[in-house]
Amino acid sequence: MLSFEPMTVADIVDTLFPSNNPFRWVAFDGTATGPEDAEHTVRVTSPEGLSYIVTAPGDVGLARAWVTGGLVVEGEHLAYPYGVFDNLRTLYDSFQKPDAGALVRIMRSLRSMGAIQIQPIPEAEQASWLERRVRQGLAVHSKQRDAEVISSHYDVGNDFYELFLGDSMAYTCAYYPTPDASLDEAQENKFRLVFEKLRLKPGDRHLDVGCGWGSMVRYAARQGVHSLGVTLSKEQAEWAQSKIKEEGLEDLAEVRFLDYRDVSETDFDAISSIGLLEHIGVGNYASYFQFLSDKLRPGGVMVNHCITYPDNHKTDKGAFMNRYIFPDGELTGSGTIIKMMQDNGFEVFHEENIRLDYARTLRDWCLNLKDNWDEAVALAGENTAKLWGMYMAGSQWGFEHDVVELHQVLGIKLDSNGSRAGTPERRWWNDSVF
Structure with missing residues (x-):
């Protein structure tokens, strides 16, 4: 019988990442590998943490290990681990799938050190609403499932979001008038x-779909516009209505806990959709834009503001984002959005990409989270606070490196006969940017 020589953790890391490993790895079995002068040290603190990394290589495995404390990264604050993402990209690029023999040896070594269990799943994932709902057979983007998706992300607690969103309570890309503008100035x-x-x-009458905490609704009302916002987050709606009352805007502003598909009013002068399309599903774009076109008067204006990919081929956001942050969400390119608007009642008048403004926004959110870290942990728990810090810092990196973009597309509703009469010749707004 052939003898079996167990691999150490360092051996396993070297097998999976044989070259250009940017991290120093220090493991629970006393072994280490990687450059001693590495910018970041990764500590694998338990057999379970190692099992997550090995059995699900990539972002989900690393996230599972990190969330459970089986993996600790030194060199970055938990609220703002931005600096780690360049090295993570290098690490992913250096991954080498082991051959059959090496894989068998790795698995036997994991078993010998107690790292193989019956599908160990982090507590946070055991409680995942998505796993429960998939088993219960709720259709993707049904009203009930969409409501639970939004609740799973946004009903973490208003107090938690206040810690990093700032006074504006806007959870979407800001627009910086100057390089040194504050977050609140940029959101305004x-x-x-x-x-x-x-x-x-x-x-005028304005509808804001997916209105969040009602910031756009209140802004419009302060300008004398009758503004209605709808959100699938009960906590957001309650917070927004309280703020509307506090500001004395009840005669002009309203936020309802309501699916946008259940809005009964029509003939709005304008509709804003700021950060909602990511939750709609690409297959539902046509019905989405047709529904909103039907809610506008002829000649009414819609602005769609959402995250996109740089091209129109990909829709999946990635396993980490789908598992932990935005279940059921999909992204596509701005070309797909423009086509769907054009095919469903709109003349597309203008579009622009403001992805670098989103990078700045995410930077400021992370810095706020860092400044309020202890309170964030007390309110939401360390695991949730860590997840938000990781996803926001990673998203900043993504916008800076054009992995994702942020496009605003402006459409004007056609007349009933398809006429484009009355469309302005030039843009009418002030960019007011540096």
């Missing part, structure tokens, strides 16, 4: 930009 400038693009004036 974003609302101004969208409001001006919508061509709203006092007395």
Whole structure:
């Protein structure tokens, strides 16, 4: 019988990442590998943590190990681990799938050190609403499932979001008027930009779908516009209505806990959709834009503001984002969005990519989370706070490196006969950017 020489953790890491490993790895079995002067040290603290990394190589395995404490990264603050993402890209690129013999040896070594269990799943994932709902057979983007998706992400607690979103309570890309503008100034400038693009004036009627905490609704109301916002987050709706009352805007502003598909009013002068399309599903774009076109008066304006990919081929956001952050979400390119708007009642008048503004926004959110870290952990737990820090820092890196983009697309509703009469010749809003 052939003898079996167990592999150490360092041996396993070297097998999976044989070259250009940017990290120093230190493991629970006393072994280490990787450059001693590495910018970041990765500590594999338990057999379970190693099992997650090996059995699901990539972002989900690393996230599982990191969330459970089986993997600790030194050299970055948990609230803002931005600096790790360049090295993670290098690590992913250096991954080498082991051949059959090496895989058998790895698995036997994991078993010998107690790292093989019956599908060990982190507590956070055991409680995942998505796993429960898939088993219960709820259709993707049914009203009930969409409501639970939004609740799973946004009903973490208003107090938690206040710690990093700032006074604006806007969970979407800001628009920085100057390089040194504050987050709140940039969010106010974003609302101004969208409001001006919508061509709203006092007395007009405005609908904001996926309105979050009602920041755009309140901005419009302060300009004398009748503004209705809808959200699938009960906590957001309650917070927004309280803020509307606090600001004395009840006669002009309203936020409802409601699916946008259940809005009964029509003939709005303008519609804003800021950060909602990511949750709709690419297969539902046609019905989405047709529904919103039907809610506008002829000549009414819509601004769609959402995250996209740089091209129109990919839709999946990635396993980590789908598992832990935005279940059921899909992204595509701006070309797909423009086509769907054009095919469903809109003349597309203007579009622009403001991805670098989203990178700045995410930077400021992470810095706020870092400044309020102890309170964030107390409110939401360390695992949730860690997840938000990781996904926001990683998203900043993604916008800076054009992995993802942020596009605003402006459409004007066609007349019933398809006429484009009355479309302005030039843009009418002020960019007001550096």
